[in-house]
Amino acid sequence: MNFMLNKIKGALFGFAIGDALxxxxxxxxxxxxxxxxxYVKEIIGGGCWNLAKGETTDDTAMTLAVARGILKNPAEAVEAIxxxxxxxxxxxPKDVGIIISTVLRHFNDGNWFETAKKxxxxxxxxxxxxxxxLMRCLPIALAYxxxxxxxxxxxxxxKMTHYDSKADEACIIYNRVAYHVLHGKDLKEAIRDEIKGTIYDLALNGETPTCPPSGFVVHTMHWVLYWLLNSDSYLDVVIGATNEGDDSDTIAAIAGGLAGLACGYDRLPREYVDVLLEKDEIERVSTQLGRESGA
Incomplete structure (x- = not known):
């Protein structure tokens, strides 16, 4: 497996493992x-959505949807996504976020941005x-x-669903980090470079965030950065986020995507990869994204 494909597979499998945990x-x-x-260390399912062992949530589903849309029409990705x-x-699906479900329910005029604004x-x-x-944007950094x-x-x-600029600002920081890591930069170095001078540079002090690990994108991003900057391994990142609770599936997934990208697929623990119910689809999409990016 070449370098780029190993990174891309590591990102998407790393994301899904965090989500399932x-x-x-x-x-x-x-x-x-x-x-x-x-203390949750294994993928066991259950929880508020009564997940099967190895089942993932809307985080992975929408991430794969973004990837499939890009693969369908990279030049006009918004329409395809x-x-x-x-x-x-x-x-x-079992779970759809309030903002996303509102936009999807009212989408009927062919314009995502106007629907999101409304x-x-x-x-x-x-x-x-x-x-x-933020939870679904990673494939963009892997494809272009x-x-x-x-x-x-x-x-x-x-902007297709989240009109508030705080959402897209977080997505851009995250995907800039992902892009640089995909192209060989150290993860922690990339994070430090991208958050310096932003509202997230408090993460540079290494202290536990004072905000809850909630679904507000600024809170989510603070916790994602905390786990990534203060953990020594992929599993430290996703297991730490999992046991913090609150919006743990999304935070573990988002952080796990970058941590998996950094370590690569070949260093992800097999017992976590193999239990994923969607592993064949993640494999297929990862391989196609690898081709799209020239891997």
Whole structure:
């Protein structure tokens, strides 16, 4: 397996493992996790969505939808990604975030950006800075060779559902880090370079965030950065995020995507990869993204 494909597979499998782990503890507090599970180190399913062992959530589903949309039409990705979103929504998934479900439910005029704007002002009380676009944006950094194109498409895919600029700003920082790591930069170095001078540079002090690990994109990003900058291995990242609770599936997935990208597929623990119910689809999409990126 060549260098780039190893990185791409590491990113998507690393993401899905974090999602499957964190899905067990989502919406629980740290104390509730301890009482119910002790300390979650394995993919066991269950949780609020009654997941099967190895089942992932909307985080992985929407990430794969973004990837499939890009693969379908990389030149006009927004339209193709939107088609994948609507197909997924029509399948009746267990979990769809409030912001995303509102936009998908009201999408009927062919314009994602206008629908997201309308949802922001008319239905969601101008509260669209959730982490739902951050959780799905990683395939863009894996597919495109030019960083300016990565940034432009990353912003557009966020604006499809999340009108608040805090959401797309987080996505761009995240995908800039991913792009540089994919092209050989050290993960922690890339993070430090990209967050310096931003609202996230508090993460550079290494202290535990004072905000909850919630679905507000700024809170999510703070916790993602914390785990990535203060962990020594892939499993430290995803298991740490899993046992923090609250929006643990999304934080473990987002952090796990970058951690898996950094270590590569060949260094992910096989027992976690093999238990994933969607491993064949993740393998297929990863391989196709590798071809798209020239791997």
């Amino acid at each position: 964190g899905g067990t503890t989502e919406f629980l507090t740290k104390d509730e996790i301890k009482k119910r599970y002790g 939107g088609e994948e979103f609507l197909k997924w929504y029509a399948s009746g 949802a922001h002002y008319e239905y969601l009380g101008e509260m669209t800075a959730g982490n739902g676009s 060779k030019d960083i300016e194109e990565v940034e432009a498409i990353t912003r557009k895919q966020s």
